[in-house]
Amino acid sequence: MTKKEIYSNDLKNWNVKRGASTHSLYLIGEHASPPKFRRNNSSNHLNIFILCGPTASGKSYLGHELAKAYNGEIINIDSMQVYKEIPIITASPPKSYKTEVTYHLYNFLSITEDFSVIKYLKLATEKIKEITGRGKLPILIGGTGLYINSLVFGYNNIPDIMEDLRKEVRELHSKIGNIELWNKLEKLDPLAASKINQNDTQRLIRAYEVFMQTGKSIFSFQTLLKEQILSDFNFKIIFFKS
Structure with a gap:
């Protein structure tokens, strides 16, 4: 065999x-x-x-x-x-x-x-x-x-983030740090802020840049995703x- x-x-x-x-x-x-x-x-x-x-x-x-x-x-x-x-x-x-x-x-x-x-x-x-x-x-x-x-x-299916915006958000984070960036995110996207720990730098930056690019919460894309x-x-x- x-x-x-x-x-x-x-x-x-x-x-x-x-x-x-x-x-x-x-x-x-x-x-x-x-x-x-x-x-x-x-x-x-x-x-x-x-x-x-x-x-x-x-x-x-x-x-x-x-x-x-x-x-x-x-x-x-x-x-x-x-x-x-x-x-x-x-x-x-x-x-x-x-x-x-x-x-x-x-x-x-x-x-x-x-x-x-x-x-x-x-x-x-x-x-x-x-x-x-x-x-x-x-x-x-x-x-x-x-x-x-x-x-x-x-x-x-989150759109690609423009390189200029990506660089801008990272420079902002390096200046103000996690807490202040989280505070900004909370004002723009309370849903994302409620789900992301202030110490989670990667997810915090990602959520902020997605909102700045699309005007939508990163979690709204994930909701659409689950339906598919x-x-x-x-x-x-x-x-x-x-």
């Missing part, structure tokens, strides 16, 4: 709750494998599998086998595999796989086209809802940490260490 076929169930399990959802992480080493999940069609619509890790770690093979066993469809979560021009470099799924399982968001975009994490999240969310709407299991495979983190925990999360789903994350 090959290395990919001798997986066992010796896994380290990690869980985190967000609202009604529970997300789990399974770490897979050189001779380890995913847990044995029971087939349960009535609850499949609540689960999303994410298989991530380095190239040639076995995640594509495992994802394909999971999709066949659990009535799943696969969604790409790798920033390079979206492009048409580089399927070989990024080890895109072979044609034989695509005859057995439905694959989404692979090699559909020209490398000359603009693409971002926000655009990816929109497409991936649509695919996830389409797949679960058909009563099937979404399985995401890839290695782009920003895409994975943004899908599970949401994306921070797929809160009705449990993410089962399988990470391949090698």
Whole structure:
């Protein structure tokens, strides 16, 4: 049997709750494998599998086998595999796989086209809802940490701070210190001031510069962020260490 076929169930399990959802992480080493999940069609619509890790770690093979066993469809979560021009470099799924399982968001975009994490999240969310709407299991495979983190925990869509303003705020802080800067923040953004300790320099400066740039509390962006999360789903994350 090959290395990919001798997986066992010796896994380290990690869980985190967000609202009604529970997300789990399974770490897979050189001779380890995913847990044995029971087939349960009535609850499949609540689960999303994410298989991530380095190239040639076995995640594509495992994802394909999971999709066949659990009535799943696969969604790409790798920033390079979206492009048409580089399927070989990024080890895109072979044609034989695509005859057995439905694959989404692979090699559909020209490398000359603009693409971002926000655009990816929109497409991936649509695919996830389409797949679960058909009563099937979404399985995401890839290695782009920003895409994975943004899908599970949401994306921070705060605009970039202009360099001149960033420099100005840091110079102001160096002159007046934490307490006075916190007092200024409290007048401008009471919500942020109530949540940020006066001694937390980094968060204090960040909240102040965000308000000066946007006229909005940094926590208003975080509220919008939470609304974008797929809160009705449990993410089962399988990470391949090698």
